Amino acid sequence: MKALSKYFINGLIVITPMVFTVFVVMQIFSVAEGLLGRHLPIHFPGVGLIAAILLILLVGWLSSLWILKSILNYIDRLVGSIPVVKFIYNSVKQLSAAVFESQQLFKHAVLVPYPHPGVKALGFVLPTLTEPLAKNFTEEYVCVFVPMSLNMTAGFNIMVPKRDIIPLDVTGESALQYVLTAGAVMPRGNE
Structure with a gap:
């Protein structure tokens, strides 16, 4: 009985990270397909994920242009003036900047x-x-x-x-x- 218990624990240690990783990746694919895949004129498996990546790249490129920087700054100030929304928006924005821009977070x-x-x-x-x-x-x-x-x-x-x-x-x-x-x-x- 002790050996079965040991094998069961070892099996969980091996399987759990794999199953969790596959689950998270599948959820990302599923959400991207569900949100974008059904609204696009072309459909094949993975089109939603590809469209999401292209949309993120497009927004990133557009945000580097001068006129759009001005518009985004205006939107930031506008959202930053709404009492409750300001706190949530600024917190998420600062956390996103810290995680995505800082290569040193959790390094030392x-x-x-x-x-x-x-x-x-x-x-x-x-x-x-x-x-x-x-x-x-x-x-x-x-x-x-x-x-x-x-x-x-x-x-x-x-x-x-x-x-x-x-x-x-x-x-x-x-x-x-x-x-x-x-x-x-x-x-x-x-x-």
Whole structure:
């Protein structure tokens, strides 16, 4: 019975990531096909996804033109003036910019004393503190995001004295895997 239990757990470990990945990719294809595929004059499998990618590229190219930059800035100001919508729009816009433009997000894994001295938690160094924050400290502080295990959407932004940070020589990807698996997968070194 013990062997069956071990084989079952091993099977779950092998199958779960594959099934989850296939499910997410299939959902993306399905949504793209459902939204765009049925409204296009040509139809073949994958046309919705191709159309979505082309639409994103077209919008990206158009947004780089001077006149459209002005229009987009006007729309930003207009949406930014609506009380509740402003908060949601600005939050999503800043998060999108941070994720899509910053190649350094979740790259620098560190150990920090958290939740109290003597204990170390894995975290990720965030961009340099801005002047309004930095001026409140007598020494150099660094902002570190300490994610919660199994849930990357939650965590804590903490300000830590630079002297208390222990840089890790691990890949950002393996540090994220460590957090997402609650420590079951240990971080691998940079090679």
